[in-house]
Amino acid sequence: xxxxxxxxxxxxxxxxxxxxxxxxxxxxxxxxxxxxxxxxxxxxxxxxxxxxxxxxxxxxxxxxxxxxxxxxxxxxxxxxxxxxxxxxxxxxxxxxxxxxxxxxxxxxxxxxxxxxxxxxxxxxxxxxxxxxxxxxxxxxxxxxxxxxxxxxxxxxxxxxxxxxxxxxxxxxxxxxxxxxxxxxxxxxxxxxxxxxxxxxxxxxxxxxxxxxxxxxxxxxxxxxxxxxxxxxxxxxxxxxxxxxxxxxxxxxxxxxxxxxxxxx
Ligand SMILES: [Zn+2]
Ligand SMILES: [Zn+2]
Ligand SMILES: [Zn+2]
Numbered sequence: 001x002x003x004x005x006x007x008x009x010x011x012x013x014x015x016x017x018x019x020x021x022x023x024x025x026x027x028x029x030x031x032x033x034x035x036x037x038x039x040x041x042x043x044x045x046x047x048x049x050x051x052x053x054x055x056x057x058x059x060x061x062x063x064x065x066x067x068x069x070x071x072x073x074x075x076x077x078x079x080x081x082x083x084x085x086x087x088x089x090x091x092x093x094x095x096x097x098x099x100x101x102x103x104x105x106x107x108x109x110x111x112x113x114x115x116x117x118x119x120x121x122x123x124x125x126x127x128x129x130x131x132x133x134x135x136x137x138x139x140x141x142x143x144x145x146x147x148x149x150x151x152x153x154x155x156x157x158x159x160x161x162x163x164x165x166x167x168x169x170x171x172x173x174x175x176x177x178x179x180x181x182x183x184x185x186x187x188x189x190x191x192x193x194x195x196x197x198x199x200x201x202x203x204x205x206x207x208x209x210x211x212x213x214x215x216x217x218x219x220x221x222x223x224x225x226x227x228x229x230x231x232x233x234x235x236x237x238x239x240x241x242x243x244x245x246x247x248x249x250x251x252x253x254x255x256x257x258x259x260x261x262x263x264x
Contacts (some may be wrong), residue, residue, distance in 0.1 A: 001154075001175060002051040003199075003256055005260040006058075006068035008234045009043025010205060010213075011088035013064070029241040040242060040257045044068055045088040046181040046235045050174065054151035057081060058177055059172065065092020071259070082111035082168040083181055085118030089250070093123055097138040106141035111161060112158065114168025116144050159190045159218065164212025177201070177264050179230075181235045184212045186222060195227035200264050201256065204233030216245070223253050232256040 009172045012018065015032030031054045035041035045062035047236035049072060062068065077099040083089055100107045111119060119142070120127045129137055143149070148157050156174050162185040171180030171190075176198040180186070181251045183203050186194070194200065202222060205213035212224070213235070223231040233240075242255040249255075 001177065002217070002261065002263045003177070003201075004049040004051075004072050005232075005256045005258055006047040006049055006072055007044030007062050007064055007235065008236060008256045008258055008260075009045055010235050010237045011045065011086065012237070013045055013167060014041060014043035014236070014238045019238060023127060028239050031238040031241050034241075039259070042258060043236060044258055047089075047092075047248075048179060050076060052152040052154050052174075055079070057151060057174075058085065060089040060181070061092035063088055063091045066091075066095045069095070069098075071255065077244045080107065080109045081156070081172055082109065082115050082119065082173065083179075083192065084112070084163060084166060085115045085122070086166070086182065089182070090115075090119060090122060093126065094138065096140065097136045100139040102139060102238060103138075106139045108141045108143055110145045110149070110156075111145060112142045112160075112168035112170050113144050114130065114166075115170070116142055157193055159186075159193055161186050161190055166212070171202075173197075175264075182212070183214060184210070191226070194226050197226060198230065199225055200228035200231045201234055202231065204255070205235060206237045218238070220250070223250070228252070230254075232260075 015035040019027040019032035031041050044064035047060045047062040050057040057079045070210050076252045103107035126138055145158055148155055161169055161171055161183040163182045178194055178197055180203045182205055203214045204219035207216050208216045219233055234256045
């Protein structure tokens with residue numbers, strides 16, 4: 001399986017508009033300013049692409065979807081998995097229309113019941129097309145999931161995690177890889193499903209604690225507890241300066257970055 005990190009940033013993205021407006025005066029470690037010269041500091045909203053043989057699976061359609069698809073030259077999509085219904089993970093959905101055609105089968109999209117409800121209410125013109133006149137509409141086949149399902153011969157396990165007050169937030173385990181971009185607490189049942197991983201991709205928001213995300217020390221705690229062969233941190237704010245922090249990480253833990261590709 002080949003994995004491409006399309007985006008590794010939190011909901012504001014890095015650099016953030018806020019820091020630019022404040023002339024970077026409150027930007028920790030000046031990360032948003034450094035992003036002008038070092039592409040590893042430029043973080044689009046979080047999303048990854050999985051290549052399962054010839055089958056292209058996208059996890060989340062971020063607000064940066066269009067730019068991400070163009071940059072990674074993604075010429076086809078076979079399925080979309082949604083982790084949850086927050087804006088930074090779903091608002092690229094309208095542009096999936098470029099990957100669908102009325103003469104082809106609809107693009108399957110998978111989400112928890114709560115996330116599917118959010119998708120349907122956010123994009124009524126897609127899921128209830130008689131209300132919409134003109135323009136191109138993505139042709140999607142919604143699938144509500146909460147337990148194991150199969151894509152391209154691979155078992156996909158939804159991992160139910162806590163992300164603040166939001167209900168229905170998922171990570172996914174595919175083979176020995178798990179992707180959990182937004183999480184504050186991993187319940188015991190989910191921890192059981194995350195044993196024996198080769199690769200754990202997990203939220204690492206910032207240094208200070210946050211009510212619905214993991215801070216750096218909490219992400220390190222889960223990396224140690226689950227002991228994957230490799231842990232990659234994602235969904236980062238401008239707090240995370242990889243050049244300053246990376247030397248302090250355990251040898252099996254690294255910060256992901258936009259454009260990073262690996263095969264597992
Ligand atoms: Zn998010
Ligand atoms: Zn900043
Ligand atoms: Zn979220």
